[in-house]
Each structure stands twice: as C-alpha cells, then as structure tokens.
Amino acid sequence: DARVTQTPRHKVTEMGQEVTMRCQPILGHNTVFWYRQTMMQGLELLAYFRNRAPLDDSGMPKDRFSAEMPDATLATLKIQPSEPRDSAVYFCASGLGGNYGYTFGSGTRLTVV
Amino acid sequence: GQNIDQPTEMTATEGAIVQINCTYQTSGFNGLFWYQQHAGEAPTFLSYNVLDGLEEKGRFSSFLSRSKGYSYLLLKELQMKDSASYLCAEGNTPLVFGKGTRLSVIA
Numbered sequence: 001d002a003r004v005t006q007t008p009r010h011k012v013t014e015m016g017q018e019v020t021m022r023c024q025p026i027l028g029h030n031t032v033f034w035y036r037q038t039m040m041q042g043l044e045l046l047a048y049f050r051n052r053a054p055l056d057d058s059g060m061p062k063d064r065f066s067a068e069m070p071d072a073t074l075a076t077l078k079i080q081p082s083e084p085r086d087s088a089v090y091f092c093a094s095g096l097g098g099n100y101g102y103t104f105g106s107g108t109r110l111t112v113v
Numbered sequence: 114g115q116n117i118d119q120p121t122e123m124t125a126t127e128g129a130i131v132q133i134n135c136t137y138q139t140s141g142f143n144g145l146f147w148y149q150q151h152a153g154e155a156p157t158f159l160s161y162n163v164l165d166g167l168e169e170k171g172r173f174s175s176f177l178s179r180s181k182g183y184s185y186l187l188l189k190e191l192q193m194k195d196s197a198s199y200l201c202a203e204g205n206t207p208l209v210f211g212k213g214t215r216l217s218v219i220a
Contacts, residue, residue, distance in 0.1 A: 045209055095196055098163070101158030
C-alpha cells in the first residue's frame with residue numbers, strides 16, 4: 001500500500017530550539033496538508049500546497065512556523081524557536097480529493113520542554 | 114468560511130447501531146468526508162458524499178442532505194474495535210475538520 005511517510009515519529013526538544021518535520025507524500029498526489037492535533041483544539045490546518053505551490057498558511061503562527069515543498073517528494077514544517085505550547089502531534093496528509101480522499105501520515109509527536 | 118458541528122462523545126453497545134451526526138455551514142460545498150481515528154493513530158478515510166442520499170460500505174454508511182447542511186455516519190453491528198473518534202470534514206480545499214465525535218463501544 002502507498003503511504004505518506006513522516007519523520008521523525010517522536011521529537012523531544014528544549015524550548016528555543018529549531019524543529020524540522022519532514023513528510024514524503026504519496027507519488028502522484030497533488031495536494032499536501034500540514035495539520036496540528038491537540039486534545040483541546042482537534043485537527044487544525046496549518047498550511048497546504050497544491051502542485052507544490054503554497055496556497056494557504058493562514059493557520060500558522062508566521063513569526064515562528066514555516067512550511068515549504070522543495071520538490072514533489074518532500075514537504076517540510078519548521079518551528080524556530082520552538083515553545084512548550086507547540087507540543088502536539090503534527091500530521092501531513094496528501095491526496096487528490098473527492099472520492100480518493102486524503103491519506104494521513106503517522107504523525108510526528110512533538111514535545112517541547 | 115466553514116463551520117462544522119458534531120457531538121463530542123457518544124456511547125453505544127456492542128452489536129447495536131449508532132448514528133453520528135454532522136452539520137456544516139459553508140460558502141461553497143464540495144462534498145463531505147468522514148474519517149476514523151483510533152487513539153494514538155492517524156485519521157483514516159472512511160467515506161465521501163457529494164450527492165444527496167445514503168452510501169453504504171459494509172457495516173458503515175454515510176448520508177448527506179445538501180439542502181439541510183447535514184450528514185450522518187451510521188455504524189451497524191458495532192464491534193469493540195469501532196471505539197474511536199469519527200471526524201467530519203467538508204470537502205472544500207483546504208480540508209477543515211470538525212472536532213470529532215469520540216465513540217465508546219461497551220459490552
């Protein structure tokens with residue numbers, strides 16, 4: 001089965017450090033999303049790309065978060081500097097939409113201490 | 114913009130039928146997704162409705178009424194493994210999810 005691959009699976013870091021999360025979308029999928037999930041807020045959209053072009057990153061704190069898609073096989077989400085309130089599970093999802101749906105990666109569980 | 118509402122929690126008995134409702138308000142409709150998420154795991158795609166009516170997939174069915182901004186997910190012959198969160202999302206891009214309904218199946 002094709003899958004969306006996210007690395008790392010877990011990350012513990014100290015406040016103020018830079019964090020980079022990576023996502024390899026499924027080959028051929030033209031849309032890539034980054035979501036953050038916490039118990040309180042549920043799944044929040046951070047950013048998304050279509051055909052590698054960023055279309056919406058209004059859900060991201062711009063001063064510390066950045067999302068890029070340097071090529072069709074890699075999407076990155078960076079946090080610099082990280083803060084304890086960034087602790088969450090970060091999911092990447094890719095797909096074509098419609099009846100095909102979107103496929104989620106296994107997520108990166110981030111803990112900022 | 115989009116506004117999606119689902120009940121926060123539901124409990125049902127093994128072997129029973131449960132209906133999880135979702136209402137949405139959107140400026141432009143592009144289908145309705147349902148996802149299942151087990152604790153500690155990623156959401157997985159269950160169904161997509163773009164036309165009014167009921168779509169059946171084994172024990173799971175999904176219904177849509179576009180005029181009412183309403184959908185439901187119907188789970189039949191409940192099993193313990195169906196205990197999970199069920200997330201509704203309106204299909205405009207970007208895909209925005211409701212907070213999800215946590216279903217507990219009890220013996």
